[in-house]
Amino acid sequence: MIGISEIEAAGERIGGHIVRTPTVPSPGLSALLGVPVTTKLELLQRTGSFKARGAAAKLLSLGEAERNAGVVAVSGGNHGIALAVMAAALQVKATVVMPRSAPARSVAIAEESGATVLLTDGMDEAFATAERLRDEGLTLVHPFDDPVVIAGQGTVGLELAQDAGDLTDVLVSIGGGGLIAGVAAALRALRPGVRVWGVETEGAQAMSEALAAGGPVPVALSSIVTTLSAPAVSRLTYDHVSALVEEVLVVPDREAVRGCLDLAEHAKVWAEPAAGCLLPAARRVRERVGPDVRLGLVVCGGNATPADVMAWADRFALR
Numbered sequence: 255m256i257g258i259s260e261i262e263a264a265g266e267r268i269g270g271h272i273v274r275t276p277t278v279p280s281p282g283l284s285a286l287l288g289v290p291v292t293t294k295l296e297l298l299q300r301t302g303s304f305k306a307r308g309a310a311a312k313l314l315s316l317g318e319a320e321r322n323a324g325v326v327a328v329s330g331g332n333h334g335i336a337l338a339v340m341a342a343a344l345q346v347k348a349t350v351v352m353p354r355s356a357p358a359r360s361v362a363i364a365e366e367s368g369a370t371v372l373l374t375d376g377m378d379e380a381f382a383t384a385e386r387l388r389d390e391g392l393t394l395v396h397p398f399d400d401p402v403v404i405a406g407q408g409t410v411g412l413e414l415a416q417d418a419g420d421l422t423d424v425l426v427s428i429g430g431g432g433l434i435a436g437v438a439a440a441l442r443a444l445r446p447g448v449r450v451w452g453v454e455t456e457g458a459q460a461m462s463e464a465l466a467a468g469g470p471v472p473v474a475l476s477s478i479v480t481t482l483s484a485p486a487v488s489r490l491t492y493d494h495v496s497a498l499v500e501e502v503l504v505v506p507d508r509e510a511v512r513g514c515l516d517l518a519e520h521a522k523v524w525a526e527p528a529a530g531c532l533l534p535a536a537r538r539v540r541e542r543v544g545p546d547v548r549l550g551l552v553v554c555g556g557n558a559t560p561a562d563v564m565a566w567a568d569r570f571a572l573r
Contacts, residue, residue, distance in 0.1 A: 255494060256401055256436060258443035261408035268310040268406060271340065273299050275410075277417035282520035283533075283551070289540055290548045292421060294414045296555065297525055301363075303481075303555030304410050304433055305336035305397075311406025312395045313337075313344050321346050326392040328352075328384045330377065330429075330480035331360035332528075332555050333397040338369035349387060351380045355480055359559055377475065377485045398432030399488035408436025410552060415444035423539050424550035425532045428452040428461045428502060430484035431491025433554060438498035448550075449543075452495060452502035453535040455510050455527070458482040462502040464492050478507045478566060481528045481555065508570040509534040514563050515572060517553070526558035527566070 276295045283291040296304040313325070324347035327337040334350035341348035348369040352361060353376050365371050374380040388394040396403060410433065414424070424441060426434040431452075438450045454462055457476030464470045464487050475483045487495075495502065513530030517523050532551045540547050567573045 255497070256404050256408060256439045258440060260401065260405040261412050261436060261440050264311045264402070264405040265409040265412055267314050268307060268409065271310045271314070271343070272306050274413055275299050277414055279419070280521050282522065286516065286520045287536055287540055287549065289545065291536070292418050292550045293521060294410060294550065294552045295523065296410055297523060297529065297553050301332070301336045301339045302557040303332040303336065304407055305332045306340055307409050308403035308406035308432060309333070309336040309340040309395060312400065312402050313340055313346055315402050316346070316393060320393045323391050323393065324348065325395050326351065326384050326387045327395045327397065328377070328380045329356070329397060330483050331356050332481050332557055334364045334369070334371070335360055335557065337395055338364040338367035342368045349392065351383045353377050353380050353480070357480065357557070357562065360557060377483060381485065398430030398484070398491050401490065404432050404436045404490070406436070407433045408440045411437035411440030412444070414550060414552070415441055418550055420548055421445065421448050421550040422546070422548045423449045423451060423543060424552065425451045425453055425535055425539065426552045427482060427528050427531060427554050428454050429458070429482040429528070431461050431487045431495055433552070434499060435491045435494035437552060438494060442498050449500040450498060451535065451539055452499050453531050454502060454504045455479045455482055455531050456504055456506050458484070459504055460484045460487045461492070461495055462504055465496060465502060479510060479527045479531070481526060503535040503538055505531050505534045508572070511563065511566040511570055512572055514558070515567060523553060524556050525553055526555050528555055529553045
């Protein structure tokens with residue numbers, strides 16, 4: 255299990271390379287949900303998501319030989335962008351393997367940052383390709399199955415604990431589980447009374463299916479939310495979630511897209527569906543906990559174009 259000392263050490267290591275993103279009350283979301291809401295605006299992070307934290311932590315931990323050989327990552331979008339940008343900043347050669355379903359903008363940014371981008375027919379093939387490159391000498395920067403990466407992502411929770419007012423419940427999106435594992439570990443140490451809830455979208459339910467099965471299992475992916483679409487969680491993230499997280503809530507893609515529109519209208523932030531899914535889940539937590547709930551939302555990323563969101567809104571008849 256990742257401890258607060260590892261997270262604090264990661265915070266010191268990456269401090270000069272990432273943004274301490276704002277933690278602010280949201281009057282608009284508080285009015286919408288009818289309870290106090292605080293947002294951790296990680297979509298304002300370098301590369302547009304929290305992923306820069308874990309990527310920086312891992313890259314800064316490499317020895318000289320590993321830096322010279324280069325790194326490889328698998329990504330549905332945000333992790334690849336983060337590794338490409340942070341590797342370029344730290345002068346490390348990077349290869350990013352993405353499924354063809356990854357957003358075109360994500361592919362373009364990774365390539366423009368200097369990374370070699372390899373496209374595959376799905377996430378399973380992407381992970382297999384990355385593992386082959388690892389066997390050929392590259393260091394695999396796993397998006398979530400790495401304690402160094404999790405500690406880096408946990409600095410989101412460290413800052414939230416230090417900067418937020420009085421919270422009762424914090425909601426965090428789940429793909430492979432690296433973010434929620436780190437955030438939950440930080441909050442358990444610094445705000446032990448706060449409940450942490452995970453949120454997934456239907457068709458990207460790797461953690462909820464793992465919890466039902468008693469351990470990681472492969473899942474069929476069908477969600478439009480590619481940034482949450484891990485083919486399985488890891489034992490490491492599963493252990494953290496099963497021990498530290500109240501429950502994992504699953505919401506439909508349609509409601510995640512509606513959440514993007516609500517975040518734009520009421521919170522004045524442009525988020526991707528991986529963050530939009532927090533709002534329907536927040537309504538369920540409010541109903542479950544009651545009127546005294548004080549919510550914290552980790553708005554994890556904003557790497558969706560207006561065209562993407564409007565196309566999804568049309569698909570689900572949301573406008």
